[in-house]
Amino acid sequence: MLATQQIFLIASLLCFLVYLALVSAGSQSLRGMRAMRAAALLGLLGNLLYAFGRELPTLLGYEIANMAYSGAGAALAAGYRQLSGRQAHVRTLALLVAAVGILTVVFHDWFDSFMLRSAVVSLFQAGICIDIAHSVLAGRGEQQRRSHGQVHLQGPGQQHVQRFVLLMCVLVAGGHGVRMLFLLIAANPPTSLLQPSTASLAILTVAALALPALTLGGLLTLHRHIVYQAEYIANHDHLTGAWSRKAFFEIAERETTRARHRRQPLALMLIDLDHFKAINDSAGHEAGDIALQLVATSARETLRAVDCIARLGGDEFAVLLPGADLARASAVGKALAEALRAVTSTMPAAQRRLTLSIGATVTLDGEPFKTTLARADSALYAAKSAGRDQVIALAPPLHVVRPASKVSASR
Numbered sequence: 310m311l312a313t314q315q316i317f318l319i320a321s322l323l324c325f326l327v328y329l330a331l332v333s334a335g336s337q338s339l340r341g342m343r344a345m346r347a348a349a350l351l352g353l354l355g356n357l358l359y360a361f362g363r364e365l366p367t368l369l370g371y372e373i374a375n376m377a378y379s380g381a382g383a384a385l386a387a388g389y390r391q392l393s394g395r396q397a398h399v400r401t402l403a404l405l406v407a408a409v410g411i412l413t414v415v416f417h418d419w420f421d422s423f424m425l426r427s428a429v430v431s432l433f434q435a436g437i438c439i440d441i442a443h444s445v446l447a448g449r450g451e452q453q454r455r456s457h458g459q460v461h462l463q464g465p466g467q468q469h470v471q472r473f474v475l476l477m478c479v480l481v482a483g484g485h486g487v488r489m490l491f492l493l494i495a496a497n498p499p500t501s502l503l504q505p506s507t508a509s510l511a512i513l514t515v516a517a518l519a520l521p522a523l524t525l526g527g528l529l530t531l532h533r534h535i536v537y538q539a540e541y542i543a544n545h546d547h548l549t550g551a552w553s554r555k556a557f558f559e560i561a562e563r564e565t566t567r568a569r570h571r572r573q574p575l576a577l578m579l580i581d582l583d584h585f586k587a588i589n590d591s592a593g594h595e596a597g598d599i600a601l602q603l604v605a606t607s608a609r610e611t612l613r614a615v616d617c618i619a620r621l622g623g624d625e626f627a628v629l630l631p632g633a634d635l636a637r638a639s640a641v642g643k644a645l646a647e648a649l650r651a652v653t654s655t656m657p658a659a660q661r662r663l664t665l666s667i668g669a670t671v672t673l674d675g676e677p678f679k680t681t682l683a684r685a686d687s688a689l690y691a692a693k694s695a696g697r698d699q700v701i702a703l704a705p706p707l708h709v710v711r712p713a714s715k716v717s718a719s720r
């Protein structure tokens with residue numbers, strides 16, 4: 310058996326295994342999944358056709374094999390584009406694949422030139438690798454933006470996958486560059502890719518293994534996306550996007566320990582919408598949902614990336630402010646109420662009436678978090694009892710620091 314045939318058979322097997330893994334990963338709905346599957350299948354087909362190229366008619370063993378390879382590259386590029394949130398541009402990629410197919414036929418059957426065929430294929434494959442690298446780098450920025458303040462959801466695994474894909478792109482694009490250079494300067498340039506020379510074998514190995522390797526990178530990226538989505542759903546409130554109650558208590562324990570170690574203050578605010586039931590009753594449940602979303606949006610505009618907002622249930626939110634003292638917590642509470650007022654000023658009457666009661670406190674060194682939470686709850690209760698639409702801050706031990714200061718006159 311020829312060495313080249315073995316390489317292509319190994320690459321076929323790898324493509325098949327990656328395809329199986331992509332199928333078993335399920336989740337058809339995930340962006341990029343279909344393109345990755347198509348890349349693995351086309352890669353499998355291309356490698357098999359190349360493996361038996363000598364036994365098959367030229368049309369199958371060369372032209373169709375080439376088309377399958379180009380198609381696999383294009384599908385990979387589309388998949389990585391979708392994974393990173395870029396537009397896939399399927400039509401443009403399909404046109405490029407067709408152009409590569411036509412040119413290889415022209416430079417094979419009409420004007421036989423191994424050099425020109427190689428130039429077309431190398432330019433296309435190097436371009437695909439550059440585009441994939443671009444997608445990976447663009448996706449990295451996107452994830453950093455999305456994970457702002459949620460860093461623990463992004464494990465180091467994702468970075469390793471991105472580095473692996475980038476390395477493969479550099480290897481393949483660089484390999485095609487070296488190949489072109491070699492063809493240009495070699496005293497006796499090869500006249501066929503299947504010519505048994507060490508250089509041809511090296512090029513073939515890189516080219517054949519690049520496809521399953523890049524498809525595997527896509528599979529790993531998809532896997533990280535699935536894990537990320539599952540973690541996101543488990544840790545976030547679906548309506549407002551705020552942290553879930555469960556995640557909040559985990560974060561609170563961690564932040565309490567961190568504040569103690571760093572000897573820094575940690576403030577906690579409990580926020581409850583005023584007369585929320587009336588909004589639901591008068592304007593409907595949907596208007597109530599919008600009101601809850603507005604609170605979360607206003608909070609995100611007001612808070613820093615290190616702060617954390619969670620929906621504890623119903624119309625109650627909690628906010629952790631690492632490094633903030635009581636005065637700062639009061640100021641943030643007022644700023645939040647102000648931001649909500651600004652957002653709702655142009656809204657229908659039901660949401661325009663939206664005000665907040667806020668109870669704030671700071672952790673006392675060494676006390677369990679549930680004690681801090683109980684104090685913030687007392688402050689919130691005091692704010693409600695004092696007429697709502699205000700921030701009340703309670704310092705440890707339990708005494709009122711800012712008695713019933715109105716954020717604004719109630720409307």
Ligand SMILES: Nc1nc2c(ncn2[C@@H]2O[C@H](COP(=O)(O)OP(=O)(O)OP(=O)(O)O)[C@@H](O)[C@H]2O)c(=O)[nH]1
Nearest residue numbers: 581582583584585586587589594595597598623624
């Ligand atoms: N629209 C909507 N309403 C919800 C949701 N979860 C809980 N509620 C409603 O929130 C209301 C909670 O009202 P309460 O906190 O008991 O009372 P309130 O009207 O806000 O009055 P005060 O808190 O005393 O100012 C109830 O009517 C619940 O049905 C939700 O996800 N969406």
